[in-house]
Amino acid sequence: MDGLSRRSVLWGSSALGAVGALGIVAPSPAWSWSPSQSVIGAGTGMDPKYVWDDEADRIVAGLFERDEVDLVNDLLAGWTHNEQPLPAGLPSDLAAFLERARQLPSWTDQTKLTRVFDFYERRGLYLGILYGFGSGMMSCVIPREARAVYYSAGGADMKDRIAKTAKLGYDIGTKNAFGTGGQMVVTCLKTRLTHSAVRYLLPKSGHWKAGAEETLPISQADIMVTWHSLATFSRNKLDAWKVPMPAADSEAFLHLWQITAHMLGVKDEYIPATWVSANDQARQVLDPILAPTTEGKALAHILLNLAAEYDGGLTKPMLHAFARYCLGEQIATWLEIPKSPYDGMIKAGWPPFIKFREFGLALPLAPEGYWMFDEFLRQGVLFFLGEGKRVNITLPTGNNPN
Numbered sequence: 001m002d003g004l005s006r007r008s009v010l011w012g013s014s015a016l017g018a019v020g021a022l023g024i025v026a027p028s029p030a031w032s033w034s035p036s037q038s039v040i041g042a043g044t045g046m047d048p049k050y051v052w053d054d055e056a057d058r059i060v061a062g063l064f065e066r067d068e069v070d071l072v073n074d075l076l077a078g079w080t081h082n083e084q085p086l087p088a089g090l091p092s093d094l095a096a097f098l099e100r101a102r103q104l105p106s107w108t109d110q111t112k113l114t115r116v117f118d119f120y121e122r123r124g125l126y127l128g129i130l131y132g133f134g135s136g137m138m139s140c141v142i143p144r145e146a147r148a149v150y151y152s153a154g155g156a157d158m159k160d161r162i163a164k165t166a167k168l169g170y171d172i173g174t175k176n177a178f179g180t181g182g183q184m185v186v187t188c189l190k191t192r193l194t195h196s197a198v199r200y201l202l203p204k205s206g207h208w209k210a211g212a213e214e215t216l217p218i219s220q221a222d223i224m225v226t227w228h229s230l231a232t233f234s235r236n237k238l239d240a241w242k243v244p245m246p247a248a249d250s251e252a253f254l255h256l257w258q259i260t261a262h263m264l265g266v267k268d269e270y271i272p273a274t275w276v277s278a279n280d281q282a283r284q285v286l287d288p289i290l291a292p293t294t295e296g297k298a299l300a301h302i303l304l305n306l307a308a309e310y311d312g313g314l315t316k317p318m319l320h321a322f323a324r325y326c327l328g329e330q331i332a333t334w335l336e337i338p339k340s341p342y343d344g345m346i347k348a349g350w351p352p353f354i355k356f357r358e359f360g361l362a363l364p365l366a367p368e369g370y371w372m373f374d375e376f377l378r379q380g381v382l383f384f385l386g387e388g389k390r391v392n393i394t395l396p397t398g399n400n401p402n
């Protein structure tokens with residue numbers, strides 16, 4: 001898939017290159033993204049496909065070997081807020097690691113982090129839609145991620161998995177996400193430990209091993225692929241949807257995601273300094289790998305059917321239409337998302353809806369039209385977050401048995 005066709009995916013048009021359309025993916029080019037494009041402007045230049053998270057992996061492997069994972073999950077259940085001290089009784093190596101890893105990087109810019117909440121207040125609706133229907137569904141055409149999710153414990157209980165993932169999507173948009181009162185530091189660190197647990201467990205899964213091209217899952221390159229499917233994709237879509245983006249908003253949004261990557265254990269040399277550098281990297285790590293897989297299609301099917309358990313399938317056509325609109329024709333086709341009677345309405349109604357929200361112009365559709373968009377999101381968030389139940393990210397202790 002070439003750069004142009006990749007841009008078509010990111011920007012939401014339906015065209016993909018013929019190679020991509022056939023699902024025959026060209027081999028990834030050699031890593032050439034320069035660390036000079038990163039937040040710290042320097043680094044080894046090593047291909048992140050072969051870099052994982054050695055320190056966290058070693059500590060989590062120790063927890064499994066000493067049979068301490070359940071104890072750690074119990075102790076960490078009450079650790080929720082950034083400023084909270086670590087619970088007493090944690091194994092000493094884990095406690096020392098978490099104390100170090102909870103520190104924000106030296107390049108943190110508090111002004112940007114303050115501004116980003118103001119941005120979220122104004123644009124959180126669009127970001128919620130993009131994370132849920134764009135990035136969330138796009139993960140189903142990221143083959144390594146789709147297989148890792150499908151064969152890990154979460155693959156057997158996707159509702160639980162989505163609630164936990166939605167927690168990060170929720171925490172990142174709150175006031176002081178990385179400061180006092182926020183929860184993002186804790187959420188990122190629990191996620192980092194979870195990823196290490198997956199690296200320990202998944203290579204023991206015969207199902208995963210049978211299809212995986214990598215020996216160890218969730219490399220730093222894989223994390224950045226997912227990062228682009230969230231951050232870079234959403235940033236580009238906001239432009240495509242003509243949402244006004246003052247430079248300060250754009251930089252604040254990037255900074256939020258830069259800090260998130262750091263707190264998830266990504267080395268600073270792989271974290272892009274600018275959106276231009278982010279798009280450069282995305283073209284290299286994400287463009288060539290998007291493809292359908294059996295596991296990804298199964299996950300997409302599960303995801304799009306989750307709400308039916310509650311509403312008897314009432315919102316399914318709407319979910320399909322939103323997913324198609326956010327992802328574009330090619331990915332929707334890969335994931336076998338059925339055409340929906342709402343496809344035309346969303347396509348025609350969403351741009352004026354954005355204009356309405358941005359400029360206060362009257363919407364040229366019935367008022368029910370724009371109420372529907374808001375209500376739809378509220379329902380979605382309620383659903384994902386389990387109707388008020390507190391969601392806690394825990395280290396998995398096994399793989400998907402199926």
Ligand code: HEM
Nearest residue numbers: 144145148149152153154161164165168191222223226227
């Ligand atoms: C778990 C976020 C990258 C595979 C999680 C969880 C979160 C999360 C919040 C906890 C939810 C849970 O335990 O179910 C992220 C973010 C990423 C990222 C923000 C990048 C920016 C990746 C990548 C892969 C991956 C690249 C695979 C290639 C998994 C798996 C689990 C997990 C298998 C555990 C599911 C289970 O419980 O069995 N991730 N993730 N993640 N993630 Fe990630």
